[in-house]
Amino acid sequence: MREHFLQIENLHVSTDGKEILKGLNLTVGRGEVHVIMGPNGAGKSTLASVLMGHPQYEITAGTITFCGEVINGLRPHERAKLGLFLSFQYPEEIPGITLENFLRTAKSAVKGTQVGLLEFHRELEQKMAQLNMDAQYASRYLNVGFSGGEKKKSEILQMLVLEPKLAILDETDSGLDVDAVRIVSAGVQQFHNEDNSLIIITHHSRITEHLPVHRVHILLDGRIVESGGPELVDEVEQRGFAALNC
Amino acid sequence: MGEAARKKTYVEDLSRELYDQYNEFTYSYKVDRGLTPEVVREISRQKNEPSWMTEFRLKALDIYYQLDVPPWGPNLDELDIDNIITYVKPSTEMRYSWDEVPEDIKNTFVRLGIPQAEHASLAGVGAQYDSEVVYHSIKENIRKRGVVYLDMETALREYEDMVREHFMTLVPPSDHKFVALHGAVWSGGSFVYVPPGVHVDIPLQSYFRANAPGAGQFEHTLIIVDKGAYLHFIEGCSAPKYSVNNLHAGCVELFVREGARLRYSTIENWSKNMFNLNTKRCLVDKNAVIEWVSGSFGSKVSMLYPMSILRGEGAKAEFTGITFAGEGQYLDTGAKVVHAAPHTTSTINSRSISKSGGTAVYRGVVKFTERAKYSKSTVSCESLMLDAQSRSDTIPVIDIATDEVDVGHEAKIGRISDAAIFYLMSRGISEDEAKAMIVRGFVEPIAKELPLEYAVEMNNLINLELEGTIG
Numbered sequence: 001m002r003e004h005f006l007q008i009e010n011l012h013v014s015t016d017g018k019e020i021l022k023g024l025n026l027t028v029g030r031g032e033v034h035v036i037m038g039p040n041g042a043g044k045s046t047l048a049s050v051l052m053g054h055p056q057y058e059i060t061a062g063t064i065t066f067c068g069e070v071i072n073g074l075r076p077h078e079r080a081k082l083g084l085f086l087s088f089q090y091p092e093e094i095p096g097i098t099l100e101n102f103l104r105t106a107k108s109a110v111k112g113t114q115v116g117l118l119e120f121h122r123e124l125e126q127k128m129a130q131l132n133m134d135a136q137y138a139s140r141y142l143n144v145g146f147s148g149g150e151k152k153k154s155e156i157l158q159m160l161v162l163e164p165k166l167a168i169l170d171e172t173d174s175g176l177d178v179d180a181v182r183i184v185s186a187g188v189q190q191f192h193n194e195d196n197s198l199i200i201i202t203h204h205s206r207i208t209e210h211l212p213v214h215r216v217h218i219l220l221d222g223r224i225v226e227s228g229g230p231e232l233v234d235e236v237e238q239r240g241f242a243a244l245n246c
Numbered sequence: 247m248g249e250a251a252r253k254k255t256y257v258e259d260l261s262r263e264l265y266d267q268y269n270e271f272t273y274s275y276k277v278d279r280g281l282t283p284e285v286v287r288e289i290s291r292q293k294n295e296p297s298w299m300t301e302f303r304l305k306a307l308d309i310y311y312q313l314d315v316p317p318w319g320p321n322l323d324e325l326d327i328d329n330i331i332t333y334v335k336p337s338t339e340m341r342y343s344w345d346e347v348p349e350d351i352k353n354t355f356v357r358l359g360i361p362q363a364e365h366a367s368l369a370g371v372g373a374q375y376d377s378e379v380v381y382h383s384i385k386e387n388i389r390k391r392g393v394v395y396l397d398m399e400t401a402l403r404e405y406e407d408m409v410r411e412h413f414m415t416l417v418p419p420s421d422h423k424f425v426a427l428h429g430a431v432w433s434g435g436s437f438v439y440v441p442p443g444v445h446v447d448i449p450l451q452s453y454f455r456a457n458a459p460g461a462g463q464f465e466h467t468l469i470i471v472d473k474g475a476y477l478h479f480i481e482g483c484s485a486p487k488y489s490v491n492n493l494h495a496g497c498v499e500l501f502v503r504e505g506a507r508l509r510y511s512t513i514e515n516w517s518k519n520m521f522n523l524n525t526k527r528c529l530v531d532k533n534a535v536i537e538w539v540s541g542s543f544g545s546k547v548s549m550l551y552p553m554s555i556l557r558g559e560g561a562k563a564e565f566t567g568i569t570f571a572g573e574g575q576y577l578d579t580g581a582k583v584v585h586a587a588p589h590t591t592s593t594i595n596s597r598s599i600s601k602s603g604g605t606a607v608y609r610g611v612v613k614f615t616e617r618a619k620y621s622k623s624t625v626s627c628e629s630l631m632l633d634a635q636s637r638s639d640t641i642p643v644i645d646i647a648t649d650e651v652d653v654g655h656e657a658k659i660g661r662i663s664d665a666a667i668f669y670l671m672s673r674g675i676s677e678d679e680a681k682a683m684i685v686r687g688f689v690e691p692i693a694k695e696l697p698l699e700y701a702v703e704m705n706n707l708i709n710l711e712l713e714g715t716i717g
Binding site for chain 2: 052053054055056075076077079080081085086088091092094095096097102103105106107109110141158162
């Protein structure tokens with residue numbers, strides 16, 4: 001087993017007095033790509049939010065360890081600085097702040113030093129080009145008026161710029177047309193290397209097609225009920241969760 | 247909810263340090279508290295006015311006696327007009343050079359950055375201290391092109407006909423009680439005339455400073471931008487805080503002739519004992535444009551609704567305003583537009599922030615008369631409340647007397663969304679910084695409309711020190 005990046009042990013999570021995650025275990029090693037699938041309401045997005053430290057969710061039992069540190073009590077920005085990243089299923093629109101200014105502020109915060117204006121501008125232009133994003137989006141307000149596809153590209157762009165150790169993609173491929181999925185997938189491939197890891201929450205196989213998927217997990221009613229190799233993705237796609245007999 | 251989410255947020259009040267420094271109150275003449283025809287005659291006599299103006303004042307005073315305080319809007323009970331000193335003459339004459347302005351008064355304006363701005367980026371400056379204008383200047387090259395920029399008293403002497411033809415015709419004393427009061431006791435203000443076709447490239451600025459405790463400021467601003475001309479006029483207002491209430495009942499009358507354009511920017515930062523009951527109105531002729539930019543940060547109570555009367559075909563009004571109401575403030579602001587000709591357009595964009603129990607109200611009227619066919623209006627007002635103690639409200643009125651008009655209205659009242667904070671925090675940005683970012687983003691569309699030096703000032707003013715402490 002490679003170095004453990006993320007280790008989730010017996011995680012119980014509630015919101016508004018309702019338990020959503022009921023003893024979840026998951027280990028992700030450095031350089032690995034994990035896929036999480038499961039029906040709606042199984043707790044996939046809750047898992048993503050809890051990993052990022054959303055204050056709405058309460059951890060009632062269990063631990064989340066990231067790079068050797070228990071992060072249960074860390075706030076979202078502290079987790080980001082440790083190298084966690086969440087690509088949101090529904091990215092927020094923030095008026096009045098340009099994508100470029102926001103992302104340079106974020107990058108400076110994550111790196112812990114002020115990033116130079118010109119240097120950053122060049123990096124951003126280059127990464128936007130990779131994602132087939134019009135350069136003018138950099139001077140638009142963060143996600144405001146972006147189409148669904150542009151919002152997801154904006155998430156992947158942020159991932160490419162912030163260079164996290166572990167990125168969680170929460171249904172980044174949902175609601176995208178074929179071309180957008182291809183571009184987003186290419187962006188994810190570009191990002192991935194042997195020093196960083198991905199948790200991909202998805203309903204489809206396309207986003208993972210060109211990625212070295214290490215493990216696939218089926219999340220059902222707050223627990224991981226089955227784990228397997230990449231072939232599990234196809235199985236779910238063809239036969240549905242019910243047929244998995246779990 | 248985790249412990250973190252229960253953290254309280256504190257947003258600092260606008261820093262008033264700069265504005266609250268006051269000079270010892272010295273004056274050469276002031277009238278007694280309270281208002282009688284004798285007081286009004288005395289003001290007029292002190293100013294050596296023509297008799298028609300004395301008569302005008304007395305008529306306005308009559309109307310003032312007859313009218314009641316408006317029954318709507320903020321509570322004005324604490325305003326005791328009988329105890330407001332209506333006329334305070336500073337102990338200096340009007341000067342045309344800062345070197346001649348008495349040291350203490352000059353220093354006030356230096357602290358506010360006025361002479362520096364004049365040197366750097368203005369075509370002319372007027373500075374009013376209490377009831378009288380103490381300094382006025384205009385760059386020679388602008389004056390040579392026929393532009394007139396004077397204090398109202400001098401204008402009344404040198405351009406008497408033009409003043410008489412326009413003075414309080416757009417805002418008659420019968421309009422409401424405070425404008426009647428203004429008509430009776432007005433003092434100071436600026437007069438501007440821009441001849442046809444003259445484009446004044448850099449702004450003129452008048453700065454109004456109230457220093458005397460318990461006094462009223464009643465300056466009158468009259469601007470005529472003749473056919474095809476252009477002007478950007480900036481007014482700034484401030485006062486130090488005293489324990490007694492002050493009253494500002496200024497009046498602004500703007501005439502924008504055919505094809506002309508006027509941009510009128512205001513940054514108001516009165517102290518929080520000021521009742522700011524100001525009346526501004528603009529008459530817009532054929533294909534002419536009025537652009538209002540308005541920042542309301544100070545005062546205890548404000549009632550301010552700049553009005554544009556689009557009387558010429560194709561006339562256009564734009565209003566961009568930001569209001570920031572902190573503790574103890576009730577700021578009732580907005581805009582009024584009357585579409586009185588075909589193909590007229592208006593755009594109103596208003597933002598407000600309320601915090602620490604402050605109240606920010608948007609109140610606006612857009613009216614289309616029967617003649618206003620093929621006209622269009624877009625109104626957007628957004629309010630952000632930074633805590634549960636603060637209040638915000640929008641009261642838009644739309645009155646349409648003809649078909650074939652296009653009216654859009656959008657109002658949003660909200661708080662900083664937790665989802666937005668989480669999103670920004672997930673990118674490494676702290677909670678305080680995330681909130682400050684959202685607030686700055688909220689005012690950004692307005693900030694970029696402000697004159698540069700005021701945009702900088704607003705950044706300093708909105709000294710958003712968001713501080714998390716376990717509450």
